[in-house]
Amino acid sequence: MRVFKNHCSIGVCLALSCLGAIATAGEKALPDAVEDTSVSILDIEGQERAPFQLDEAKASVLLFVTQDCPISNAYAPEMARLRSEFGSKGFALTLVYVDPDVSRNEIAEHMKAYSLTGYVAIADRRHDLVKATGARVTPEAVVTLPDGAIAYRGRIDNMYPSLGNRRRVITEKDLRSALNSIDQNEAIDRVRTQAVGCYIPNL
Amino acid sequence: MKQRIHHCLVATVLLATSFAGSTARSAETITFSEHIAPIVFENCASCHRSKEAAPFSLLNYRDVQKRGELILTVVEDRYMPPWHVQSKDYVFQDHRGLTETEVALISDWVESGMAEGDSSKLPALPKFTGGWQLGEPDLVVSMKEGYTLYAEGPDIYRNFVVPLNLDEDKWIQAIKFRPGVRSVVHHSLFYYDTSGDARQRDAADPVPGFKTMGRGTERGGAIGGWALGGTPKMLPDGLAYRLPKGSDLILSTHFHPSGKEETEVSTVGFYFADEPPSQRFTGIQLPPVFGALAGINIPAGDSAYTKTDSFVLPVDVKAFGISAHAHYLGKCMSMTATLPGGEVKELMTIPDWDFSWQESYRFDGYISLPAGTRLDSEVVWDNSEDNFNNPNVPPKRVR
Numbered sequence: 289m290r291v292f293k294n295h296c297s298i299g300v301c302l303a304l305s306c307l308g309a310i311a312t313a314g315e316k317a318l319p320d321a322v323e324d325t326s327v328s329i330l331d332i333e334g335q336e337r338a339p340f341q342l343d344e345a346k347a348s349v350l351l352f353v354t355q356d357c358p359i360s361n362a363y364a365p366e367m368a369r370l371r372s373e374f375g376s377k378g379f380a381l382t383l384v385y386v387d388p389d390v391s392r393n394e395i396a397e398h399m400k401a402y403s404l405t406g407y408v409a410i411a412d413r414r415h416d417l418v419k420a421t422g423a424r425v426t427p428e429a430v431v432t433l434p435d436g437a438i439a440y441r442g443r444i445d446n447m448y449p450s451l452g453n454r455r456r457v458i459t460e461k462d463l464r465s466a467l468n469s470i471d472q473n474e475a476i477d478r479v480r481t482q483a484v485g486c487y488i489p490n491l
Numbered sequence: 492m493k494q495r496i497h498h499c500l501v502a503t504v505l506l507a508t509s510f511a512g513s514t515a516r517s518a519e520t521i522t523f524s525e526h527i528a529p530i531v532f533e534n535c536a537s538c539h540r541s542k543e544a545a546p547f548s549l550l551n552y553r554d555v556q557k558r559g560e561l562i563l564t565v566v567e568d569r570y571m572p573p574w575h576v577q578s579k580d581y582v583f584q585d586h587r588g589l590t591e592t593e594v595a596l597i598s599d600w601v602e603s604g605m606a607e608g609d610s611s612k613l614p615a616l617p618k619f620t621g622g623w624q625l626g627e628p629d630l631v632v633s634m635k636e637g638y639t640l641y642a643e644g645p646d647i648y649r650n651f652v653v654p655l656n657l658d659e660d661k662w663i664q665a666i667k668f669r670p671g672v673r674s675v676v677h678h679s680l681f682y683y684d685t686s687g688d689a690r691q692r693d694a695a696d697p698v699p700g701f702k703t704m705g706r707g708t709e710r711g712g713a714i715g716g717w718a719l720g721g722t723p724k725m726l727p728d729g730l731a732y733r734l735p736k737g738s739d740l741i742l743s744t745h746f747h748p749s750g751k752e753e754t755e756v757s758t759v760g761f762y763f764a765d766e767p768p769s770q771r772f773t774g775i776q777l778p779p780v781f782g783a784l785a786g787i788n789i790p791a792g793d794s795a796y797t798k799t800d801s802f803v804l805p806v807d808v809k810a811f812g813i814s815a816h817a818h819y820l821g822k823c824m825s826m827t828a829t830l831p832g833g834e835v836k837e838l839m840t841i842p843d844w845d846f847s848w849q850e851s852y853r854f855d856g857y858i859s860l861p862a863g864t865r866l867d868s869e870v871v872w873d874n875s876e877d878n879f880n881n882p883n884v885p886p887k888r889v890r
Contacts, residue, residue, distance in 0.1 A: 356547040358674070361750035365643040388557070402751045403642070449879050452570040456645055457884040487564070489557040490605075 318422035322436040327420050332392040332409045337382070339410070339417065342434045345380040347470050349463075350430045351444075352384045352423045355398040357486035359451075360426040363444055364402035367427075370444075371407055374467050383409040384417050386426060386488045418488055428483035429463045431470070440466035442481030450484060521600045522608020523552045529614050530593050531555055531562075534572050536617060537720065544673045544719045550616060552607045559601040566594050573720065575843075576813075580836045582855040585722070625665055625723055628760030630655070632740065636699040637754040640675060640746050645882070647746040651700040652684070652693045652739050653759070662731035662764040665724060668717035668742075671756040677745045678718035679757065683738040686710035690739060711741070713774065716814075716851060723762075724853065727811055730772050731764045772811075775802060775866065787872075789820065791886040794875035801867045810858040813839050814851030820881065820889060822873040831863040838866075 325340035339348050351367055353360045371381045383404065385395050392411055399405050412418060421430040421438065431440040446460040462481045469476040521527070531549050539549035548554050555562065565571040566589055574587040589597075600606075632653050640647055670676035684690075688710070692701040714732040717723075726732070742757055789796040813826065825840040839852065860866075874886050883889075 358546050358749065361546075362643065362748070364750040389553070451565060451568060453879050455879045456882045459884055487558070487561040489561075490559060 318441065319420075320438055322420050322432055322438065324420065325432075325436040327416055329410055329412065329416055332395050332411055337408065337410060339380070339382050340420070340432055340436055342380065342432075344378065345434075346378045347380070347434075347439060347467070348432045349374065349379050349381045349467065350384050350417060350421065350423070350432070351381065352386055352418070352426050352428045352430070352488065354387050354426040354486055354489065355385065355390055355394060356387070357426050359448055359485040361402060362447070362454075363427045364404055366444060367407075368403050370463070370467075371404075374471075377467075377471055379467060379471075381407065383407045384412050384423075385409060386412050386415065386418055386423075388413045388415070388489060388491050415488070415491060423488060425483040425485040425487055427485050431463075431466060433470075439470060440476055440479055442478075443483045448484040521596060521603060522606045522612075523555060523600070524608040524610050524612040526596050526608075527555065527600050528552075530589065530597065532614060532616055534587065534589060534593075537619060538572075540619065542621070542673070544670075546674065552610075556605045556607070559605050563597055563601045566597055576839050576841050576852050578837045578839050581838065581858060584724075584853040584855050623667060623760055625667060625725070625762055628667060629763045630761040631758065632761075633758045634699070634742070634756045637671075637756045638699045639752060639754045641748055642751050643748050646677070647748070649700040649702060649744055649746070650689065650692075651742045651744065651757070652689045653742065654690075654739050655734075657734065657736045657738060659736050661734040661736075661761070662767055663714055663734050663761055664726055664729075664731050664764050665762040666715050666717075667723040667760040667762075668721075669758040669760070671758070672753045674749045675746050675753045676719075676755060676757065677747045678716060679742050679744040680716040681714045681759075682711050682741040682743060683714055683734055684711035684741050685735050685738050687739075689741050711738070725762070726772075727857075728770070729764065729768050730770060731768045734761075775804075775808075787890060789872050789874040789889040791883075791888050792875050794873045794877060795822070796872040796874060797869060798872075799867060799869045801865055804860055804862055804864045804866065806862050808860040808862075808864070810838070810854065810860055811856075812851055812853045820872040820874050820878060822871045822878070824868070824870050826866060826868045828858075828860050829865040829867065831861055 322340045326338060327340060328336055328338040331337050339350060342348055349370070351370075353363075353367075355361075367383070375381055383399070385398075390411055390413070395409055395411055399407065399409060410417065417423070421432075421441070423430055423441075427444060429440065429442065429444055430438060433439050440463065442462060444461075444463045445458050446462070447455055447458050449455055462478055466476045466479070535545075535549045537543070538545040539547060539554075541548055547558075549558075549562075562571075569588070572587040572589070576583060632655060634651050634653060638649065638651065666681055668679055668681075670679075689701070693699075696702070712732075714734065740759065742759070744755075744757065746755070787796075787798060823840070823842050826838040828836045828838055830836065836858075838858070872889075874881065874889055876884065876886055
């Protein structure tokens with residue numbers, strides 16, 4: 289009987305130690321601010337966008353996504369809610385599609401299928417926005433303030449404790465709470481969290 | 492807790508040595524065409540190709556190079572390829588898994604910049620047969636109505652009734668299950684029902700199918716199942732499941748919401764034997780009943796509630812398959828056989844139970860278990876907050 293118990297805890301711990309490995313790899317020298325806030329890029333409609341230049345908006349919320357990552361896709365309903373709730377509170381929300389091979393057409397189809405229409409969407413095929421923010425995973429949120437400071441970076445919530453594990457009950461809604469804090473001019477509780485998902489595909 | 496930390500150390504040390512070992516290879520010689528493609532084609536492509544269950548294809552250099560780090564993470568984690576059972580003593584059919592050497596090769600390749608190499612050395616893609624792998628089935632049925640599942644929320648377990656309208660008993664040698672929407676159907680367990688009970692429950696529920704996990708039928712029996720990536724198999728040596736005339740087929744399906752609404756219509760193909768089999772087989776379940784009847788009473792917060800059961804075989808048995816079943820709180824599961832001479836064999840251990848993969852496993856050949864062999868099973872439940880699958884936050888007592 290003993291033997292089995294040992295097996296069991298090794299299994300569990302292996303998963304934990306791997307999680308640790310991801311976390312440390314992800315924390316290497318990420319920028320605390322966007323250096324060049326003038327970066328501009330076309331959205332999928334062909335309109336010029338400068339996501340770090342905020343005229344009126346309180347903050348820019350970039351959601352890094354891939355069209356074929358199951359974790360990124362599982363967040364589509366929450367992304368749609370975030371846009372309708374925080375868009376009207378003066379936040380600029382943008383979907384950043386980071387697969388270097390994705391076409392504008394595929395993005396438009398994906399947005400339709402996942403009820404994400406209404407978002408400004410950018411095909412970041414050369415990873416300009418990925419590099420500017422240090423995003424590593426999809427889905428990952430980066431929130432920048434008018435001065436370029438990265439106010440929040442990380443997960444949307446804690447639905448996925450690790451790849452392949454989904455929590456039945458979400459207990460931490462980190463992005464929402466960061467946006468609410470910005471909205472109310474309060475300090476953000478946790479400014480950095482670990483996004484769990486698919487690593488951003490290589491160029 | 493102490494004990495766990497200790498084990499973690501063991502695990503990390505193991506990982507570390509395998510890394511150290513791997514860097515001995517001169518990294519620049521590792522190329523996709525020569526070293527990585529054979530591993531990926533053999534172990535990943537069956538699911539990672541178009542119209543299969545996995546979310547993207549892994550069929551060429553670009554597919555793999557662009558996801559290099561992600562692939563390394565999932566293979567080091569042993570999350571991919573999916574495989575959940577182990578046994579020191581027996582081999583399972585269709586075993587999936589990479590060797591330490593293969594994982595180390597992928598690691599070195601990713602770390603050395605993912606060279607493509609000489610594409611003339613690329614192996615041919617394996618031939619995959621789509622459609623009905625076992626040939627045209629004797630009977631093909633589908634769900635009467637589509638079931639629409641929500642875009643997000645907890646996983647869904649639902650039973651669907653498919654009338655078969657058989658006017659004589661049949662003997663099932665194999666069942667092929669074809670999900671309509673592969674991204675949301677995780678597994679399906681098959682039952683038959685002769686009582687009409689399932690039909691009534693279906694009719695009483697306004698939405699197609701009816702709830703309750705597991706089988707939800709009194710007069711009937713289990714006739715196999717399908718899990719993601721599974722291929723249909725004939726039972727060995729002419730063995731067959733009896734399917735009584737007038738039976739309804741029950742598909743007890745587990746869905747995984749994908750982020751968008753989907754409508755599922757599953758299709759099932761039956762392969763019947765021409766004649767009744769000359770041998771019978773039976774399942775032995777330990778503990779024989781689940782839930783309240785088995786006396787389960789798990790305190791809130793208990794991370795290792797353990798239940799054991801045993802059974803002495805009254806006759807000689809030849810075992811050919813094994814499966815495990817638990818719900819959200821299951822953590823590990825194991826079964827051993829103590830042979831009459833006292834030798835202990837590990838039939839199966841599922842160390843890190845992921846309730847979404849309820850698979851059954853076929854042994855490679857028969858396992859002889861003489862009369863007098865004692866089967867011992869152990870199930871460990873985790874009703875603590877650390878169990879991500881715990882539907883109750885904070886945890887509640889579960890009976």
